[in-house]
Amino acid sequence: MYKVLIVEDHALIRFGLRTALETKEYVKSVSEVSTGETAIEKVKTDKPDIVIMDLGLPGIDGIETTCKI
Numbered sequence: 001m002y003k004v005l006i007v008e009d010h011a012l013i014r015f016g017l018r019t020a021l022e023t024k025e026y027v028k029s030v031s032e033v034s035t036g037e038t039a040i041e042k043v044k045t046d047k048p049d050i051v052i053m054d055l056g057l058p059g060i061d062g063i064e065t066t067c068k069i
Contacts, residue, residue: 001028005048036065
């Protein structure tokens with residue numbers, strides 16, 4: 001069972017990904033954030049197994065966020 005974090009600034013994309021992932025039996029939980037800064041903090045507290053990262057985030061972009069994680 002996997003814990004998944006979605007990092008995406010567009011709400012509709014987050015909704016679609018969450019909806020698709022929640023139907024999978026191997027997904028334990030899905031959380032979501034909209035900024036790189038929030039993603040860094042969320043990874044520290046939730047310790048997800050998988051992070052789905054948008055590269056074009058406002059502020060810290062997805063590449064820099066991934067490096068910091």
